[in-house]
Amino acid sequence: MIEETIRHERSAYGASPWDIRERMALLLWQVLWPTLCGWTPKPFNGWRVFLLRRFGMKIGQKCFVHSRARIQKPWNVEMADGACVGDRANLYSLGRIYLGAECIVAQEAYLCTGTHSREQPGWPLVTAPIRVGRRAFVGARAFVLPGVHIGEETTVGACAVVTRDVPPRCVVVGNPARLKETKTVSSNNEANA
Secondary structure, eight states: OOOOOEEEOOSSTTOOSSOHHHHHHHHHHHHHIIIIITTOOGGGHHHHHHHHHHTTOEEOTTOEEOTTOEESOGGGEEEOTTOEEOTTOEEEOSSOEEEOTTOEEOTTOEEEOEEEOTTSTTOOEEEOOEEEOTTOEEOTTOEEOTTOEEOTTOEEOTTOEEOSOBOSSEEEETTTTEEEEEOSSOHHHHHHO
16 A cells, blocks of 8 residues: 655756656645645635645545645545644655544644665655554654554654654654553453443
8 A cells, every 4th residue: 555665866966856747736735735725724624625635635534634734745645534633743745644544643743754865875865654553643743754654543752753663552752762651452442341
């Protein structure tokens, strides 16, 4: 479903790795989102979801995207049913981002799918997908690096820096993020008890 690490070659140092069509789509998106959505109140979520879908974002039912969320390339993002992107959250989607059902990306969290290869001349762009599992919570101002998969029902604490995959049903905190605790019962079992 989600591709692996991709190195984006450029024609010359400083040149964009994107073709002209991609750059034009980015330009249009960067004008339309703040103009048509950046000022809208929460009840206008349906309008924001409509526009995101027109730009290729795959969005399930009952999803929420805050008006001040920043999404670099909506066509690289998929949100499952009930997923939520909070105030000023940044989905830097140069590569694919998948948000599982009912997961939450809290305010000012940053999911970054792009970096640069320092080993190569010209430091070419390298992208790797990010996957946030079902009912996971990415806390305020947390930073998730390229290629990271966050397990279902996992909590990433506020301001944590997630540099590697996180298993399901645990809590990670700190910089770099480290395991704080493991949840012994899934949320679904708790809800049915």
